Amino acid sequence: MTNWHQGELIEVEISDLSDTGDGVGRTSERVVFVADAVPGDRILARLLYVKPNYAQAKLQEILQPSPHRVRPSCIVADKCGGCQWQHVDYEYQTIAKRNQVIQALERIGGFVAPDVKPMLLAGDALGYRNKATYPIGKSIAGKVVAGYYQKGSHQIVNLNQCPVQDERLNILLREVKQDIQKQRWQPYDEKTHTGLIRHLGLRIGRRTGEILLTLVVKDPRIPEIETIAQEWLDRYPPLVGVMLNRNSDRTNSIFGRETRCIAGKPFLREEFAGLQFQVRGETFFQVYTEIAEALLQQIQSELSLKGDEVLLDAYCGIGTLSLPLAKQVKQVIGLELQPEAVEQAKQNAQLNGISNAEFYAGSVEELLPKIDVLPDIVILDPPRKGCDRTVITTLLKAKPKQIVYVSCKVSTLARDLKLLCQDGTYTLTTIQPADFFPQTAHVEAAAFLVLSH
Known part of the structure; x- marks a missing residue:
C-alpha cells in the first residue's frame, strides 16, 4: 500500500455518496471521503488526514465534472452547512438516498436483498421546510x-x-x-x-x-x-x-x-391529513408537511386496518401519526417523553372530536412495559439514536401483530430491525423511504414488520 501523507494531493474518481453527504472515492490504497464531490467527478483532492483503511480529503480542483453536478440554488451553498447536496441533481439525490437505506439494511442489519420501494417524493425540492x-x-x-x-x-x-x-x-x-x-x-x-x-x-x-x-x-x-x-x-x-x-x-x-x-x-x-392541529414553536412536527402526509397514506395502505385494532404510538409527539389513524382503529395509546407535546396531543384529539385516543407522558422504555393492553399494532418513531434496548425487548415479549418503524437515521433503524428479526419473531416485509429533507444527505424510512409466528 502506498504511503499517503497529510497535505498530499491525490487524483481520484468519485463513485458514491456517503450517509454524511461526502463524495466517496475508492483507490487501490483506501476509501477517500471528499466533501462537495459528486459521483462521476474526477478531482484533485488534498488529504486532510489518513487512516489505515480510509482518508478524508478536501476538494481542490475538478478535473472533469460529473453529469450529476448542477449549479446550486443558493449563493452561499459552498459555505453554509445547512445543505450538503445542492450541487447534486435532485434525481440523483433520491437514488443515492434509496441506496443508503439498502446498504445500511444489508451491512448493519444483515438483510439479504431487502424490499426497498422507490423514494416517496412530493415534487418540491426547494421551499419545503415549514x-x-x-x-x-x-x-x-x-x-x-x-x-x-x-x-x-x-x-x-x-x-x-x-x-x-x-x-x-x-x-x-x-x-x-x-x-x-x-x-x-x-x-x-x-x-x-x-x-x-x-x-x-x-x-x-x-x-x-x-x-x-x-x-x-x-x-x-x-x-x-x-x-x-x-x-x-x-x-x-x-x-x-x-x-x-x-x-x-x-x-x-x-x-x-x-x-x-x-x-x-x-x-x-x-x-x-384532514385534521386540525395546534403546533407550538418548540415541539416536534415534521419539517416537510406534504411528504409526511404521503408517508402516512403509505402506512395506512400497508396496515389495511379493519377497525378493531389497538394501536400504540411510541414517541407520538403531538399525535401527527396516531390521530389520523384513530378513526380507523378501536383504540389509540400514545407515549411521549415531552409533557408539552402530550398536552398538545390531547388538545388536538379534542379539537378533532377524537375520543378513543389516550396519551401518556414519560420515556417509552419506562412506560411501554407498564401498558396493560396488548396492542395489535405498534408504531415506532424514535429520535435519531433509535430505540432503547428495553423497548425492543418489551416488543419481543408482547408480540404485536404488526410493527411500523419510522426512522430519520438508517443506521440505527437497521440495527434495531436486526434485533427485532434476528430470532425469527418478526419478518421485515418492505421499507418505504421518503425524502423529508431534499438537498441534504438525510433520509426518512418506514419499515413494516409482521409477526412470523
Whole structure:
C-alpha cells in the first residue's frame, strides 16, 4: 500500500455518496471521503488526514465534472452547512438516498436483498421546510447576523433568505435581525457565555399560512421585548404568536425547558391529513408537511386496518401519526417523553372530536412495559439514536401483530430491525423511504414488520 501523507494531493474518481453527504472515492490504497464531490467527478483532492483503511480529503480542483453536478440554488451553498447536496441533481439525490437505506439494511442489519420501494417524493425540492431555527451572532464589523453554521465550524453564514425554507419566512429572517440590531440586544457568544439572543426560530403552517416566532434567549429580561413583539404582530399579519424560550445553560442544545408566549397565541393552526392541529414553536412536527402526509397514506395502505385494532404510538409527539389513524382503529395509546407535546396531543384529539385516543407522558422504555393492553399494532418513531434496548425487548415479549418503524437515521433503524428479526419473531416485509429533507444527505424510512409466528 502506498504511503499517503497529510497535505498530499491525490487524483481520484468519485463513485458514491456517503450517509454524511461526502463524495466517496475508492483507490487501490483506501476509501477517500471528499466533501462537495459528486459521483462521476474526477478531482484533485488534498488529504486532510489518513487512516489505515480510509482518508478524508478536501476538494481542490475538478478535473472533469460529473453529469450529476448542477449549479446550486443558493449563493452561499459552498459555505453554509445547512445543505450538503445542492450541487447534486435532485434525481440523483433520491437514488443515492434509496441506496443508503439498502446498504445500511444489508451491512448493519444483515438483510439479504431487502424490499426497498422507490423514494416517496412530493415534487418540491426547494421551499419545503415549514420550520427554521437560526443561530444569532455578530460579524467582525459588529452587525447582527443570522443563518446556518459554516461547514465544519460554528462560524455563522449570514442569510437574508434560504431557498429550502418556505419563502414566506424570509421577510422575518431579514427584518427581525435588523430589529435586534436596532434594539441593541446583544447576540449570545458561546465562547464567553455572554449576550442575550441565542436563536431565532420560525415555523409556518403550510396550509394555513400562520407563523410562530420564537426567540431563544439566555435571559428573558430583555428591554422592550413585549412592545417589540406586539409591533411584529402588527407588522406581519400572518404572524400569530411570539414566544420567548429561555436557555441559560452552556450547551449546544437549541431550546431550553421554559417557553412563554409574550404576544399573540402560543401555537399556530395547521391542517394535516384532514385534521386540525395546534403546533407550538418548540415541539416536534415534521419539517416537510406534504411528504409526511404521503408517508402516512403509505402506512395506512400497508396496515389495511379493519377497525378493531389497538394501536400504540411510541414517541407520538403531538399525535401527527396516531390521530389520523384513530378513526380507523378501536383504540389509540400514545407515549411521549415531552409533557408539552402530550398536552398538545390531547388538545388536538379534542379539537378533532377524537375520543378513543389516550396519551401518556414519560420515556417509552419506562412506560411501554407498564401498558396493560396488548396492542395489535405498534408504531415506532424514535429520535435519531433509535430505540432503547428495553423497548425492543418489551416488543419481543408482547408480540404485536404488526410493527411500523419510522426512522430519520438508517443506521440505527437497521440495527434495531436486526434485533427485532434476528430470532425469527418478526419478518421485515418492505421499507418505504421518503425524502423529508431534499438537498441534504438525510433520509426518512418506514419499515413494516409482521409477526412470523
